[in-house]
Amino acid sequence: MFITFEGIEGSGKTTQIERAAAHIRASGRPCVVTREPGGTEIGLKIREILLDRKHTGLDADAELMLYMADRIQHVKTVILPALDRKKIVLCDRFLDATLAYQGYGRGLDISFIRKLHRTTVGGIEPDLTLLLDLPVEKGLGRAWERIKKAENAGGESRFEEESLVFHERVRKGYLALARANVGRIRVIDAAKDMETIHREVIQIVSAALGVEKKVPARF
Numbered sequence: 659m660f661i662t663f664e665g666i667e668g669s670g671k672t673t674q675i676e677r678a679a680a681h682i683r684a685s686g687r688p689c690v691v692t693r694e695p696g697g698t699e700i701g702l703k704i705r706e707i708l709l710d711r712k713h714t715g716l717d718a719d720a721e722l723m724l725y726m727a728d729r730i731q732h733v734k735t736v737i738l739p740a741l742d743r744k745k746i747v748l749c750d751r752f753l754d755a756t757l758a759y760q761g762y763g764r765g766l767d768i769s770f771i772r773k774l775h776r777t778t779v780g781g782i783e784p785d786l787t788l789l790l791d792l793p794v795e796k797g798l799g800r801a802w803e804r805i806k807k808a809e810n811a812g813g814e815s816r817f818e819e820e821s822l823v824f825h826e827r828v829r830k831g832y833l834a835l836a837r838a839n840v841g842r843i844r845v846i847d848a849a850k851d852m853e854t855i856h857r858e859v860i861q862i863v864s865a866a867l868g869v870e871k872k873v874p875a876r877f
């Protein structure tokens with residue numbers, strides 16, 4: 659099973675994905691946690707280019723192609739092999755991020771992005787996507803707090819430096835994708851506290867996996 663986590667900056671998806679993985683592993687199911695961009699060694703180099711705050715001149719089409727290159731490498735060398743071995747794959751961002759950021763955010767052609775995805779990786783789609791949704795001001799506030807605390811992550815802020823208007827477009831894009839994919843994308847209110855979100859995530863993931871539903875009160 660292929661499960662993705664999506665959301666704007668500061669939605670808390672990285673914390674939630676780790677906790678969901680721990681829960682799945684505790685139930686005895688093998689699970690792989692990965693992310694985009696940067697889920698492979700080559701992808702990590704692509705990630706550096708994409709997120710470097712100094713790269714203000716990166717062209718939108720070039721940006722799209724870098725995300726696609728990262729994904730092709732990732733799907734072929736990490737995601738598909740893990741799914742073939744019957745592992746549960748939890749991925750921090752996937753195609754929906756490209757549709758939301760490069761499509762809705764940058765205004766690139768959504769049908770072209772989908773076509774690229776079909777041509778290069780056969781149109782692989784997650785079985786389930788958890789969209790952690792929250793107001794842009796709140797998400798960006800959290801993201802900047804984290805960036806300021808983590809000295810080494812200071813350079814990875816090219817997207818956080820985008821305008822509020824850009825991030826509003828991304829959020830609206832994600833919500834539009836959720837409306838168009840009701841069966842696959844589940845929207846979670848990420849403005850709630852971490853424990854409540856965790857419980858909701860576990861309920862949805864457990865139902866999808868048919869694993870034990872007991873949710874620990876505290877992790």
Ligand code: TMP
Pocket residue numbers: 667694695709725750751752753755756757759760817818
């Ligand atoms: P992260 O902070 O969740 O690791 O994501 C890195 C950034 O890359 C985040 O600002 C969203 C952006 N992004 C895109 O613009 N398009 C994509 O296809 C992906 C996967 C991420």
